[in-house]
Each structure stands twice: as structure tokens, then as C-alpha cells.
Amino acid sequence: xxxxxxxxxxxxxxxxxxxxxxxxxxxxxxxxxxxxxxxxxxxxxxxxxxxxxxxxxxxxxxxxxxxxxxxxxxxxxxxxxxxxxxxxxxxxxxxxxxxxxxxxxxxxxxxxxxxxxxxxxxxxxxxxxxxxxxxxxxxxxxxxxxxxxxxxxxxxxxxxxxxxxxxxxxxxxxxxxxxxxxxxxxxxxxxxxxxxxxxxxxxxxxxxxxxxxxxxxxxxxxxxxxxxxxxxxxxxxxxxxxxxxxxxxxxxxxxxxxxxxxxxxxxxxxxxxxxxxxxxxxxxxxxxxxxxxxxxxxxxxxxxxxxxx
Amino acid sequence: xxxxxxxxxxxxxxxxxxxxxxxxxxxxxxxxxxxxxxxxxxxxxxxxxxxxxxxxxxxxxxxxxxxxxxxxxxxxxxxxxxxxxxxxxxxxxxxxxxxxxxxxxxxxxxxxxxxxxxxxxxxxxxxxxxxxxxxxxxxxxxxxxxxxxxxxxxxxxxxxxxxxxxxxxxxxxxxxxxxxxxxxxxxxxxxxxxxxxxxxxxxxxxxxxxxxxxxxxxxxxxxxxxxxxxxxxxxxxxxxxxxxxxxxxxxxxxxxxxxxxxxxxxxxxxxxxxxxxxxxxxxxxxxxxxxxxxxxxxxxxx
Numbered sequence: 074x075x076x077x078x079x080x081x082x083x084x085x086x087x088x089x090x091x092x093x094x095x096x097x098x099x100x101x102x103x104x105x106x107x108x109x110x111x112x113x114x115x116x117x118x119x120x121x122x123x124x125x126x127x128x129x130x131x132x133x134x135x136x137x138x139x140x141x142x143x144x145x146x147x148x149x150x151x152x153x154x155x156x157x158x159x160x161x162x163x164x165x166x167x168x169x170x171x172x173x174x175x176x177x178x179x180x181x182x183x184x185x186x187x188x189x190x191x192x193x194x195x196x197x198x199x200x201x202x203x204x205x206x207x208x209x210x211x212x213x214x215x216x217x218x219x220x221x222x223x224x225x226x227x228x229x230x231x232x233x234x235x236x237x238x239x240x241x242x243x244x245x246x247x248x249x250x251x252x253x254x255x256x257x258x259x260x261x262x263x264x265x266x267x268x269x270x271x272x273x274x275x276x277x278x279x280x281x282x283x284x285x286x287x288x289x290x291x292x293x294x295x296x297x298x299x300x301x302x303x304x305x306x307x308x309x310x311x312x313x314x315x316x317x318x319x320x321x322x323x324x325x326x327x328x329x330x331x332x333x334x335x336x337x338x339x340x341x342x343x344x345x346x347x348x349x350x351x352x353x354x355x356x357x358x359x360x361x362x363x364x365x366x367x368x369x370x371x372x373x374x375x376x377x378x379x380x381x382x
Numbered sequence: 383x384x385x386x387x388x389x390x391x392x393x394x395x396x397x398x399x400x401x402x403x404x405x406x407x408x409x410x411x412x413x414x415x416x417x418x419x420x421x422x423x424x425x426x427x428x429x430x431x432x433x434x435x436x437x438x439x440x441x442x443x444x445x446x447x448x449x450x451x452x453x454x455x456x457x458x459x460x461x462x463x464x465x466x467x468x469x470x471x472x473x474x475x476x477x478x479x480x481x482x483x484x485x486x487x488x489x490x491x492x493x494x495x496x497x498x499x500x501x502x503x504x505x506x507x508x509x510x511x512x513x514x515x516x517x518x519x520x521x522x523x524x525x526x527x528x529x530x531x532x533x534x535x536x537x538x539x540x541x542x543x544x545x546x547x548x549x550x551x552x553x554x555x556x557x558x559x560x561x562x563x564x565x566x567x568x569x570x571x572x573x574x575x576x577x578x579x580x581x582x583x584x585x586x587x588x589x590x591x592x593x594x595x596x597x598x599x600x601x602x603x604x605x606x607x608x609x610x611x612x613x614x615x616x617x618x619x620x621x622x623x624x625x626x627x628x629x630x631x632x633x634x635x636x637x638x639x640x641x642x643x644x645x646x647x648x649x650x651x652x653x654x655x656x657x658x659x660x661x662x663x664x665x666x667x668x669x670x671x672x673x674x675x676x677x678x679x680x681x682x683x684x
Binding site for chain 1: 407408419492502505506
């Protein structure tokens with residue numbers, strides 16, 4: 074069963090703003106990253122899946138439930154961590170999370186037991202008996218994650234879970250999300266505008282822009298290695314380049330780094346011979362790895378020229 | 383057993399999260415949870431002490447007239463009836479209005495102010511379930527402060543009289559009017575308070591708005607009824623909650639208004655409408671207010 078299916082999902086605000094534009098998706102369970110610029114429609118999609126806002130047209134199912142018609146049944150199995158502040162200041166984390174577990178349908182005793190476990194899981198200890206008004210941003214984010222997790226959902230929707238965290242807090246939150254998805258098999262849809270985060274945590278990536286689907290693929294296919302070798306030498310880069318061109322390779326010089334098209338294994342030997350003959354030090358040879366950031370950067374013309382043939 | 387404490391704590395941390403295989407009780411349980419939580423927070427239970435002062439204080443103040451009656455009955459033998467059942471609610475109406483104005487914003491405003499609505503609406507209930515749970519909670523809280531004193535008065539009178547059993551027998555016909563009038567008042571005030579409080583997350587505005595609704599309408603109607611002789615002024619009490627409460631309470635107790643008593647009772651003596659009209663008007667206004675509340679919660683952003 075697919076985790077999430079949308080069919081021509083559209084959300085308009087008035088006639089001027091189109092937040093989602095005929096978005097059709099079909100995603101299998103996993104840890105899914107939802108990426109796009111601010112205003113691309115990430116939050117709108119999540120909110121429609123949660124039944125917080127109604128789509129203008131189209132349909133969506135999550136875990137096989139129709140999000141419009143089977144909301145309460147579906148949402149017993151869904152956890153949601155919003156982007157914004159959402160915690161009452163004058164309750165303790167324990168009371169609040171236990172209450173939220175009950176509103177998700179858990180019996181009272183189970184709610185209390187799981188609250189203790191879940192708060193421990195997210196790393197909240199003695200503080201959980203204090204009113205939340207004094208909590209740091211990091212602690213609030215942990216409580217927000219805990220209330221999304223306390224009822225043991227089958228899928229969690231996380232809207233910018235690292236928002237406002239310092240680098241250390243960011244790392245811990247991503248680690249928690251990753252463990253929750255990987256070790257407990259809870260499907261996760263996580264939105265972020267930081268590709269590095271998605272790359273660390275997710276195994277599938279959905280890119281949306283202007284409310285439309287740009288691309289949906291396994292992370293691995295996004296970050297496939299490009300067919301380019303980067304060779305850095307200590308000096309005489311121009312002579313090495315000339316030698317390699319004589320041998321029939323395509324070479325582009327970038328300072329002391331040479332970019333070489335890689336069609337087969339032949340260049341490795343040729344590079345070795347060239348640096349030995351000319352007598353320069355070889356600093357490193359590496360295959361250029363394409364990071365997710367590159368997807369959203371216009372490609373440098375020369376590099377794609379080299380890889381093209 | 384001999385492991386250092388830190389090590390043990392580390393083990394607990396690693397155990398942490400576990401899957402849940404137990405029952406899930408769904409929507410009804412979710413609504414019940416919101417109801418219970420809201421009823422508790424109506425009296426500040428589970429909150430800091432400062433949240434308890436106003437609702438608890440008012441809930442005690444509303445008992446004072448009944449306590450005085452009981453005190454006198456205990457000292458002075460015989461039937462000294464200072465307060466009749468049908469007059470009690472009118473006697474404490476301003477306290478009931480204050481309670482409603484204090485609690486209704488508490489029940490609705492907090493979740494709006496702290497953006498917690500999105501967490502509720504993304505759980506196992508519908509928007510209208512949430513609103514109805516809040517409505518039920520305020521009705522219950524209002525019942526505590528309306529039915530409570532009358533039960534105290536009734537029980538105290540029975541215990542204080544020479545023959546308790548005889549008192550119960552003679553006053554059995556008061557039970558139904560007591561329940562009917564307090565129930566109607568509770569539902570009525572709750573619908574008004576929530577319909578106003580739902581419109582703003584700002585607590586001060588909501589409290590002021592609810593109080594103004596009660597006090598301004600009542601004062602305005604009193605002035606108009608006594609000053610104007612036009613025929614339409616006869617129906618003006620039907621827009622004032624205090625007048626309506628007095629009207630349907632006397633209707634349920636089958637009591638009649640006396641001339642020259644002044645205040646709300648005096649106004650109702652002047653206009654002399656059939657008692658059932660007050661009950662019907664109250665039901666109508668309650669329905670409109672409840673519809674406003676539900677409509678607001680269908681649309682509120684979350």
C-alpha cells in the first residue's frame with residue numbers, strides 16, 4: 074500500500090494565489106524529504122493531508138485513508154509537528170503530552186505510560202515536570218516531537234523540525250528523526266528548505282516549486298556521482314593538462330585542479346603516467362560527487378560540457 | 383545491581399521508545415479527553431494557583447447566600463425562609479455572569495493564543511467535536527455554580543427542618559424546576575459566553591465582551607421598559623439574558639412577579655409576558671449562539 078497518494082491536488086487562496094497546482098504524488102513508506110523554496114507549497118500539502126485546510130480540488134489519501142472523508146480515523150495514526158510554536162505555556166510537558174495522546178485516542182493509563190517513555194526518547198528528563206513557559210527552543214522542539222510521537226503513529230509529518238535550533242540542537246533533532254524512521258519503522262514526511270538536512274535523514278526526496286511537482290526520486294538517484302574526475306596537482310597544471318589532451322582526454326583547467334571527463338578507466342593510468350613523467354606532486358584524484366545543493370544551482374557550463382560526451 | 387547510577391540511566395534512555403500495540407479508542411475518546419481537560423481547566427485544576435483563584439473564588443461566593451440561609455435556619459428554629467428557590471439564580475446572576483465571562487475565554491482563548499488548535503485539529507476529532515467538547519465543559523462548569531448552591535439550600539433546609547422527611551415530601555415539586563432552570567441557565571450562558579469568546583484570542587477583550595453583553599443589555603432594557611410606553615418595549619426583555627433567566631425561572635417554578643419590587647423582577651411585572659415566551663426566546667438565542675460558535679470553529683485558521 075502506498076503511504077501517500079494525491080491526485081491533481083489544488084489549493085487556491087482567492088483567484089490570485091495558487092499554493093498547490095494539480096499536484097499528483099505517489100509515495101511508498103520511508104523517510105521522505107519535502108523540499109522547496111519558501112512558499113513552494115510544502116506546508117500547504119502537509120496541512121491538507123492533516124485535514125487542517127481543505128483543498129480547492131483534487132483528492133488525497135494517506136495510509137489508505139481519504140484525508141477529507143476519514144479524517145478522525147486516519148489521524149489516530151498520524152503525528153504532526155508544526156513549524157510554529159504550539160505549546161501552552163502554563164502546563165507541564167508531561168500533562169500536555171499525555172493529554173495529546175488521549176486526544177489521539179489512547180486510553181488514559183496508556184497515555185501516561187507512553188508519555189514518560191516518549192519524553193525520555195526525545196531527551197527530556199526532570200524538566201518534564203515543569204511548566205513549559207521556561208523552556209528553551211530546543212526543549213520546546215523536543216516536546217513538539219514528543220506529542221507527534223506519543224501515540225505511536227504510523228506516519229509523522231514534520232514541518233521544518235529544525236527551525237530555530239542551534240547547530241548542536243539541529244544535529245540532535247535530525248538524529249532523533251532519523252532513528253525514529255530507521256529503527257522504529259515509522260514513515261516520515263519531513264519538510265525543510267535545507268537540503269543538507271534532507272540528505273542526512275531521508276531516503277526519498279520530493280521537490281516542489283510553485284505548488285507543482287518538480288521531481289520525486291530516491292535520494293541515491295539525486296546524488297549519483299557525476300562522470301567527472303577532479304585532479305589536483307602541486308604545480309605545472311598546464312603541462313599536465315596538455316599531456317592529457319595529447320592522449321585524447323577532455324580536460325578543463327580550474328587553477329591547480331583539472332576536470333577530466335570519465336568515460337572508462339583509462340584516465341586513471343594516463344594521469345599517473347603524466348604526473349610521473351612531468352615530475353609534479355599529485356595531491357588528489359576524486360570523483361566529483363553531486364550534492365543536492367547542485368540541483369538548485371545553475372550548472373557550471375564547462376563542467377557539464379566535460380561530462381556531456 | 384552494582385552498576386554505577388549513570389550507567390543504569392543510560393540503559394533506561396536506550397530503552398526509550400517502544401511501539402504501541404494496545405487499543406485505540408478513536409473519536410469519542412478524543413472528544414471526552416478534551417471535555418475533561420477543559421472542565422478541569424475551567425476551575426484552574428492542573429494549572430498554577432493563580433488560575434484557580436477567580437473561578438474557585440466565584441464558585442465559593444455563589445454559595446454564600448445559601449450558607450447564610452442555612453446558618454439562620456440552624457440557629458432560629460422554625461421556618462425562616464429568606465431566599466426562595468426561584469429567587470436564588472436572580473440573586474447571584476451577576477456572579478454567574480462573572481464566572482461565565484472569566485471561564486469562557488479561558489476555555490477557548492488559550493488554544494488560540496498558543497496555536498495549539500493545529501495540534502487538536504490534526505488528531506482524532508473534527509473541528510465541531512472540539513467546539514462541542516468545550517461547550518459541554520462550560521455547561522458542566524456552569525451547572526456546578528448554579529445547581530450546586532440550590533442543592534445545598536435544598537439539602538440544608540431539609541436537614542434543618544423539624545421533620546426532614548416531611549420537608550422532602552412537601553418540596554418534592556421543587557426538584558424539577560430547580561433542575562430545569564439551572565440546566566437552561568447553564569446552557570444559555572455557556573452558549574453566549576463561548577460565542578463571544580470564540581471571536582478573539584485576547585482574553586481581556588473576550589471577558590469584557592461577555593460581561594458587556596450581560597450588563598449593558600440588562601441596564602438598557604430596564605431603562606427602556608420603565609421609561610418608554612410604546613408597545614414594542616414590552617418585548618425588549620427578550621434580548622437581555624438576565625431578564626430571560628428571571629423569566630424562565632419563574633415560569634418553571636410557576637411563580638409570579640410582584641409589583642414595586644424594582645430591578646429585573648419589576649421590569650417583568652410591567653411587561654407581563656406569558657412565561658413560556660421567555661423559555662422559547664432563550665432556546666432560540668441559545669441555538670443562534672451555538673451555531674455562531676460552531677461556524678467560527680469551522681473557519682478558524684489552524
